[in-house]
Amino acid sequence: MAQSTLTFTQVDVSTYKAWEEARWRDLIDTSEIAIDQGIDYFYLRLRTGIAYQKLKRDRKAMIHFAKALEFNSGDPLAKQYYISACVNSGDFHTAAWADTSSGKRPHRIIAIIPELGQSSNDAYESLKTVYEKPNNRNMLMEKELSGPFQYASFTLIHELSPQWQIDQNISWLQMEKFQQVQYDKTTLLNPGHITLENSFTTQQFSWYINPKYYPSPNREVAFYLHSFLVVSNPVDYSIKDVILPPMPPVGSPTPSPVDFILSIDTAKHTDFEFSTGISFKKNHLYFTRDWQTNIYKGSNSIHLQTGLTYTIYPFAKPRFSMASSVYGNLGRESGFVFKQNFRYKPFSFFEVELYGLMGNMTYFTDNNGATIYNLPDPMRLKAGMNIMLTPFKKLVFFGGYTFSQSNTQVIWNDFAGKRNNGDLILNQSVNSYFYNNKLIFGGILWAF
Structure with a gap:
């Protein structure tokens, strides 16, 4: 239809006929021209929303259904279509509260999400035996390895009001750990190669709470606190002294010790760590902008992290989206x-997500409300895939695979002398070894 001045009758007849004949694009073209010219009423918005939804452009359809409800808030058909468009667009909070005007309100708990995960480390056993000495001097080697882990978590989603929602998660994680100290003992009476080893576990108990505030339908302000209780039983040791060979020749270089004197103690470690932050999200028709900042308090350091994410919805369709994020630490x-x-959703019951991360993730918090595992080893690469299957309206099965590449460091201590107060001077060199960690996880989302 040419963009000439339209009358109400022309618009109503044309859009109704296009709706009857399922000519959705023609209906949208006429509707958009009419709205630009100031012709706007309930049935025009309703038909336009239906046309956009038929074309799988639910984010656009939401706008027209919401406008239709402004003209007639009690229309059950418009409300049904609006809720459907919200669900298809992933706006479950708005959908849950869309029908409250009729006296119906969502459950206090709208979903529960149990989840399990198991990882594997392809180099854990082989790294236990790595011993690549930098030179022929008697050096003390220190090694601490992080092995495979498993976790279980449970999430509740609470609806409090049209403006407030709270997500909560409790989780348990257990990781295998390995310590090793090696050096040569070259005394005449008791020579030999000394190896001290300790295999132990680290357990992490965490609680996550995430209140979300919706000041308007397209805005979200989220606060969160994620607290961790980390319990482990490593061996605490320190190098107290060295025994030097008797009377090296005058002018000779620093002698290599014939023995290292270690102070060894066993104790159960309990550390409290937490991460807290805030995010501001705004939904637009074709994209969503999400700015986040948080503080992470570890056992011996504090880190500030801020990030910005843009999620693009081409053609305003939730079927496919892509998100780009950058974080600074x-x-x-x-x-x-x-x-x-x-993220790709080819069918209403099937969705797949691919993601990848690069950068310095040693203390990075990729917070999404699920279990967070922070490996102590530097991580530079992480990638994965998530799959969601919805065989029934209120039951979702999900699972995924995550690959990450980290490196562990083996420290070599070389005696270089003593200070005036008797403290040892140790020159350290580091050997880095890369390893891959693979995580498989799965769970269900049961909605009420």
Whole structure:
């Protein structure tokens, strides 16, 4: 239809006929021209919303259904279509509260999400035996390895009001750990190669709470606190002294010790760590902008992290989206992390997500409300895939695979002398070894 001045009758007849004949694009073209010319009423918005939804452009359809409800808030058909468009667009909170005007309100708990995960480390056993000495001097080697882990978590989603929602998660994680100290004992009376080993576990108990405030339908302000209780039983040791060979020749270089004197103690460690932050999200028709900032308090350091995410919805369709994120970290191991995410929903019951991260993730918090595991080893690469299957309206099965590449460091201590107060001077050199961690996880989402 040419963009000439339209009358109410022309618009009503044309859009009704297009609706009857399922000519959705023609209906949208006429509707948009009419709205631009100031012709706007309930049935025009309703038909336009239906046309956009038929074309799988639910984010656009939401706008027209919401406008239709402004003209007639009690129309059950418009409300049904609006709720459907919200669900298809992933706006479950708005959908849950869309029908409250009729006296019906959502359950206090609208979903429960149990989840399990198991990881594997392809180099854990082989790294236990790595011993690549930098030179022929008697050096003390220190090694601490992080092995495979498993976790279980349970999430509740609470609806409090049209403006407030709270997500909560409790989780348990257990990781295998390995310590090793090696050096040569070259005394005449008791020579030999000394190896001290300790295999132990680290357990992490966490609680996550995430209140979300919706000041308007397209805005979200989220606060969160994630607290961790980390319990482990490593061996505490320190190098107290060295025994030197008797009377080295005058002018000779620093002698290599014939023995290291260690102080060894066993104790159960309990550390409290937490991460807290805030995010501001705004939904637009073709994209969503999400700015986040948080503080992470570890056992011996504090880190500040801030990030920005743009999620793009081409053609305003929730079927496919891509999100790009950049994060900056201040504190120990400062740096940047880049994340790319692709989400595809070819069918209403099936969705797949691919993602990858690069950067310095030693203390990075990729917070999404699920279990967070922070490996102590530097991580530079992470990628994965998530799959969601919805065989029934209120039951979702999900699972995924995550691959990450980290490196562990083996420290070599070389005696270089003593200070005036008797403290040892140790020159350290580091050997880095890369390993891959693979995580498989799955769970269900049961909605009420």
